[in-house]
Amino acid sequence: MLTTLRIKNYALIDELEISFNNGFSIITGETGAGKSILLGGLSLVLGKRADLSQIKDSSSKCIIEAVFDIANYDLETVFGQEDLDYDPQTIIRREILPSGKSRAFVNDTPVNLDSLTNLSSYILDIHSQHQTLQLTNDSFQFKVIDALANNTDLLKDYLVQLKKHKILEQQLLDLExxxxxxxxxxxxxxxxxxxxxxxxxxxxxxxxxxxxxxxxxxxxxxxxxxxxxxxxxxxxxxxxxxxxxxxxxxxxxxxxxxxxxxxxxxxxxxxxxxxxxxxxxxxxxxxxxxxxxxxxxxxxxxxxxxxxxxxxxxxxxxxxxxxxxxxxxxxxxxxxxLDTDILDKKSEIKASEKELNTIASKIHKNRLAVVPKFKSNLEGILMQLGMPNAKFNIEFTETDKFLINGKDELQFLFMANKGSQFTELKKSASGGELSRIMLAIKSILANYVKLPTIMFDEIDTGVSGEVSNKMGDIMKSMSKNMQVFSITHLPQVASKGNWHYKVYKTEKDNATHTDMKRLTQDDRVVELAQMLSGAHITESAIAHAKQLLN
Structure with a gap:
């Protein structure tokens, strides 16, 4: 989980250090207060390309440092693959120098951006509109189904065998x-x-x-x-x-x-x-x-x-x-x-195909077995999120090809309303519907696999009332198994948090600065009341805010 974030000389932030806890954390702030700056800084930790214009004072370097507690993430193998020393208290730091040069460090060891991107994907997940679009990709859909089907070990065995198989095929091609x-x-x-x-x-x-x-x-x-x-x-x-x-x-x-x-x-x-x-x-x-x-x-x-x-x-x-x-x-x-060698190689390939087919068949059966329960859970959660008629049809077609993750082709078919037809998810679901579907899927996954810290970036945009209340409940439920952040404008969601942080702007020496603080219980009442009634806080807004918190 993310325990500490330090930002220095980045955009409107002079210097910021703030600590976080496990559970459900809320981040609020007025439009333009700098929530996007916070996400931008975290994106640099995730391996995003740096931009010289992001430095607040062009004569000093910009530093973004995030401390993570990863003791329960089982990432020793991942660190080993990246040739990094494992530490349960891992520090990721990005530096942007005045020259424009960018550097990245993991536990003070220099790393390239590819390594940083790979490693950080196991630690922090920023759920943005861009990531919501991943929901329509086959690779993401397979990852979801295979996580529920507990296919991880089988897929590893399959990939090892597939690599051997491709080597054999290349050797046959060379012989021919x-x-x-x-x-x-x-x-x-x-x-x-x-x-x-x-x-x-x-x-x-x-x-x-x-x-x-x-x-x-x-x-x-x-x-x-x-x-x-x-x-x-x-x-x-x-x-x-x-x-x-x-x-x-x-x-x-x-x-x-x-x-x-x-x-x-x-x-x-x-x-x-x-x-x-x-x-x-x-x-x-x-x-x-x-x-x-x-x-x-x-x-x-x-x-x-x-x-x-x-x-x-x-x-x-x-x-x-x-x-x-x-x-x-x-x-x-x-x-x-050569003729004899070719016959021998074809025999090896035939044996390899048999092994691949055996593993692929097990993967296929496991996938089919989890689909009914997954559909039922997904449709049930979407009903709570204001999509009572949402239906899914998840189809697997076995092919003759050895694909990167088995022999299946996958279709996520979606029907939002009664009387309509099942069509591909990317063609039939709106942006708001995709956001809710993604939330539902990740809430299901949280019960099966160890997900990284997740930060929902205004996933509740465009919803209100009971639906927003259910969204808050779902994210709150997810936080029992993982650290969850939600950047939100909705008081119904904000009231669900175990912790509440506010991003705000101040003016000093004719300059605008962004800062962030953790709110006390009294501060939260005021913040929720402002979210309910605006800058002019009424008694009823105060009462409503207290009611939401209780």
Whole structure:
């Protein structure tokens, strides 16, 4: 509840500090006395945009500070969401600097206006004509029904599941998009991969392959060279081996004449052995030579294929071709697996839809269950408020869509007079009727949920007599469960308050100032009498005022 309000240098207020109590508080004052200034200051606490023109003294800053007792509001989670330290005695302060810059603080922690607006909505509710229009919005109507249906926890579960569901749907969309793109690339990637698979680059040494090609393509030249070399070595007429062997035999005859001769003979022996080995190696090479054109063609094709692929893919060697092949395999496999992934994701979405439908069905049933009693209570209160023929028809239509608060579409249909037809509330109810309907709804809600402090801004405008008396009774009844303020011009309503505050203007130093004070019992008699008879207070007005207070 609002316990203290401090205003400094705002509009016509120099400095004001006033305390409030629980229960039903009345605020009165002559037209133009400054009640709108009070509401303007509180609106700043609620997060309204500041205006430099609202500063009374442009050389000093404007401060509006409100102290709230929120111990019974269970707002620890809300404070945590806004990253604020929770305090059961919370102070909200707005400052407007002479430069026009505005600052907001919650328990001395700076906050932005979005955070302030969110937090203050749980603490203070100014019921103005603008808010009355919210009654025609689906979101507000759902909030009312769901509060009565105790759907809070179900709606939280639904929102969590809906968020997961939307993520799954986005993931499916991404997969389907990837599949669409992949289909365009798949054939090309598969073609490239097949080329590499056919080339079989694994285990290939390009230098060895080139050497093999050179050998096969020059086999005749190799054979001629080997044959000629062998004939030089082995020819009976001019064979080098036979000549060297002849040298060896001749040197053998002198090898015993000295070490130097023996050494020469041994060296010649080594040459003979080497020559024999050389001939043997030439024989092996000759045996290994292939003159098969098919083999030459295979090696040529292989070499050309590998070189073409290296050039095509702008790589340096076979190892990079192998790496590219592996990358293409991953891409192709991914494309081939997308269909399976999409089926799996659709299965997840189907399970998610089942869970959402289960929760939405419970929400729907709870809503239907509370409508009859809500209609009866609402129509009963409106009868007391001078709308005896008011009737409501609240309809829910289940859709196939997962909406933000279930699968229902809602219609608040209203009929003000007998013989007329049910039409949408926003099309058939007047401003005065909407105000009374809103009062009736909030009085019902007060019995079900913990509402914030509420300030009714001249909700009784345009009514009088017994209706205004009933309005006062309803607001008085609401104040048993919450703090209620009513800004009113009607003495019947003003007399119902536990506390009575007056907003008034004074003139000092050729300037007008707005102030506010809490009235004593005697002050209240005078104030009510003025409201009854005007500036000239009569004895009958005094008597009537005392009667109203008693």
């Amino acid at each position: 998009t990837s599949l669409s793109v992949s289909k365009k690339e798949y054939d090309y990637n598969m073609f490239l991969l097949n080329e590499l698979v056919e080339a079989q680059p694994e285990g290939i040494d390009l230098k060895d392959l080139e050497a093999t090609y050179e050998q096969l393509s020059n086999v005749e030249t190799i054979q001629e060279a080997i044959g000629y070399s062998k004939s030089l070595l082995e020819s009976e007429d001019i064979g080098i081996i036979d000549r060297i062997k002849e040298v060896k035999r001749k040197l053998n005859t002198i090898s015993s004449f000295g070490k130097q001769y023996n050494s020469i003979e041994e060296r010649v022996e080594s040459v003979v052995i080497e020559m024999d080995d050389l001939v043997s190696e030439l024989d092996n090479l000759q045996d290994q030579l292939s003159t098969d054109p098919k083999e030459l063609q295979l090696v040529s094709d292989k070499l050309q294929s590998i070189n073409n692929l290296i050039q095509k893919h702008s790589v340096f060697d076979v190892s990079e071709l192998i790496k590219l092949k592996e990358e293409l395999e991953v891409k192709v496999n991914k494309s081939e697996n």
